[in-house]
Amino acid sequence: AQSVAQPEDQVNVAEGNPLTVKCTYSVSGNPYLFWYVQYPNRGLQFLLKYITGDNLVKGSYGFEAEFNKSQTSFHLKKPSALVSDSALYFCAVRDLGGGFKTIFGAGTRLFVKA
Amino acid sequence: DSGVTQTPKHLITATGQRVTLRCSPRSGDLSVYWYQQSLDQGLQFLIQYYNGEERAKGNILERFSAQQFPDLHSELNLSSLELGDSALYFCASSRTGLDAYEQYFGPGTRLTVT
Numbered sequence: 001a002q003s004v005a006q007p008e009d010q011v012n013v014a015e016g017n018p019l020t021v022k023c024t025y026s027v028s029g030n031p032y033l034f035w036y037v038q039y040p041n042r043g044l045q046f047l048l049k050y051i052t053g054d055n056l057v058k059g060s061y062g063f064e065a066e067f068n069k070s071q072t073s074f075h076l077k078k079p080s081a082l083v084s085d086s087a088l089y090f091c092a093v094r095d096l097g098g099g100f101k102t103i104f105g106a107g108t109r110l111f112v113k114a
Numbered sequence: 115d116s117g118v119t120q121t122p123k124h125l126i127t128a129t130g131q132r133v134t135l136r137c138s139p140r141s142g143d144l145s146v147y148w149y150q151q152s153l154d155q156g157l158q159f160l161i162q163y164y165n166g167e168e169r170a171k172g173n174i175l176e177r178f179s180a181q182q183f184p185d186l187h188s189e190l191n192l193s194s195l196e197l198g199d200s201a202l203y204f205c206a207s208s209r210t211g212l213d214a215y216e217q218y219f220g221p222g223t224r225l226t227v228t
Contacts, residue, residue: 043204043219101170104157
């Protein structure tokens with residue numbers, strides 16, 4: 001069965017420092033991987049996705065993510081954090097061998113301190 | 115603004131009642147997804163429709179049902195409501211039902227069952 005794990009409930013980082021939000025996955029086939037962000041009282045917004053090709057994927061607002069097949073990870077990164085990046089981040093996976101379901105991680109709350 | 119609209123924004127009702135949540139996808143999107151977000155369960159996939167047909171089913175209770183109409187809007191019906199059904203319900207849409215496409219989320223309907 002497919003699953004997604006976000007091992008950290010919360011990540012704290014100072015403004016200007018690099019940030020990493022971790023995600024690992026388990027699927028039976030090849031994964032499609034996504035990152036979404038949720039600001040307070042809003043729906044989720046798409047940030048970036050990995051389908052195939054280059055393992056480093058660039059997305060919105062300066063975020064990027066690295067697909068690592070051997071470690072089954074898809075960590076979200078940003079070189080320099082902004083206070084406005086503070087939000088809830090969700091990793092999601094669609095398993096090509098698992099039907100059309102999208103499975104979301106539990107979410108990681110990012111706090112960026114000025 | 116994602117282009118996905120959901121009504122109503124808030125809904126307060128009593129246990130045992132039935133409610134209908136409505137979603138209009140982005141213009142041109144054929145696929146609609148429903149999700150439930152609660153503090154203890156995280157973001158749970160309920161069901162997906164593609165061009166009027168059910169495509170995938172997640173953790174949707176038998177008391178819940180959904181449909182997608184010819185104009186592509188969708189409704190989620192929740193009946194015999196229980197206190198535990200209190201949650202944020204999100205609708206999302208994507209261009210097709212294919213796995214590679216990201217989803218665009220509406221602002222959500224906050225359901226409170228008293």
